[in-house]
Amino acid sequence: MLDRVMLLALWALTCWVFLAIYRVYFHPLSKYPGSKVAAVSDSWWELYWNYYRNGELLFEIDRLHKRYGPVIRVGVNTLHISDPEVYQDLVRTNSTFTKDPHFYLNISYPGTLIGETNPAKHRVRRKVLAPALSGSRVQELAPAVLAKTKQLVKRFEEAADKSSPICITSAAKAFTMDIISKIVLGQELGCVTEPNFRNQLTEYLEAGFKIGWVGTSFPTISSIALKAASMTSYVLFPMPLFSFKRACLNITGRYLETFNPHQAGGELSNATRQLQKSYGERSAVIDMLMDPKAAKDHQVPNLEELNDELVMLLTAGNDTTSTALIYGLYQVYTRPAVYERIFRELAEEFPSLEEDISYERVRKLPYLTATIKEILRAGSPLPGRLPRTVPEEGYELYGNYLQPGVNIQMSPYILNRHPDVWDQPNEFIPERWLTGDVARLDRYLATFNKGARQCLGRELAWCEMWVVFGNIFRRFQITPYNTTDKDMEWKDLILVAYKNKFYATVEKQLA
Structure with missing residues (x-):
């Protein structure tokens, strides 16, 4: 019996060795330089860099590009590209490249705007949701963004009055969650007014993304985990993302009971009327998704599918913008010359501290706008790989033919630092957006x-960045408290995860 086991183990090892040799030396992508370990196994290479090296994979990819050039092999069937021109070709409007299901279906839910890999179905879902976040709709939402910003300003004023540090990280996440929950769920969660800005949903989300790398490294585990959250109301081992999804499901179900589209024009109970009043306004997102006439070929989702979409919108709308706010506040307040120029520009436009710093006016300020663009470039709130799959006709890359099905990854963090486009790419320089070929920078x-x-x-x-930055920079002087550049180091867990939270002391501007 032992001999059979040993023989079987030896046979399996031999097969694995031959497979590894094939993948490294004879695979169609073997001509491309990169990691030999990644060429053998994507998952174990990612496990090493994201777990044992604590989220360093993206930075290792950047190092490989600097060593080998614009195209490197980072997986069995995967290339990573740093060339901005190739990126422009892959993401152009009429591109036939599609999202890589291996990646997107294991960090999101099938059929959602983020998770849908079928271009035709994605177009339908995007057409349904686009009005809820269009430019004209944002104009309508701007007063609500300003009102929420005023609540945030009040919390900063309280911290200044008490001379107590404030957690900028928690404040930013609370603000963006309140805004996106109002749009997506029809009611804000009230995170900004919570003690220490804490809310159960934001805590679930924050804890869940600490293991976000599992979704791309081990897709089978991720797929089972995502489905488990939908299949059962009980989990033996509690998981933060499960809890987040279930909490959203309760809110979504309550909304549908309160605003049942099939009861339009029917008699409402007093209890239902009171519930409707408590919302303040309807959720444009839910109403559009539940409208069978929202777009041609649109299929009304069931409760679970609806909740999947809302969960992904909440996640994307909360974490990316809050990351930009956190990064931006730290970068500006640790650069006195940058802050002084922003402050002078704001003080000239808004000479009285009693004035509303509104979206309509603050968006016209050139240096503040340039600074926000630099925050988005250098901060890259969604920094990591965005994989696309080579279409049926194949793709010619630098004279070499890539077969259909090959995955090509690109990373905003790396693209936004390419020296062919960006002078001094690792420096924070808002002025780059005020001189020279700004249209070219916008394009890249x-x-x-x-x-x-x-x-x-x-x-x-x-809208959120203009209004928040405008109000904070005009009204406060902020000094990092027990927070250094070391604390602001980050890792890529699909979204940005800073090493530590950003704390600061606050002083009011007197004029």
């Missing part, structure tokens, strides 16, 4: 993606 900025897959919440994110 990869933060919001491009083409048909461009971030749907781009206009909302800009």
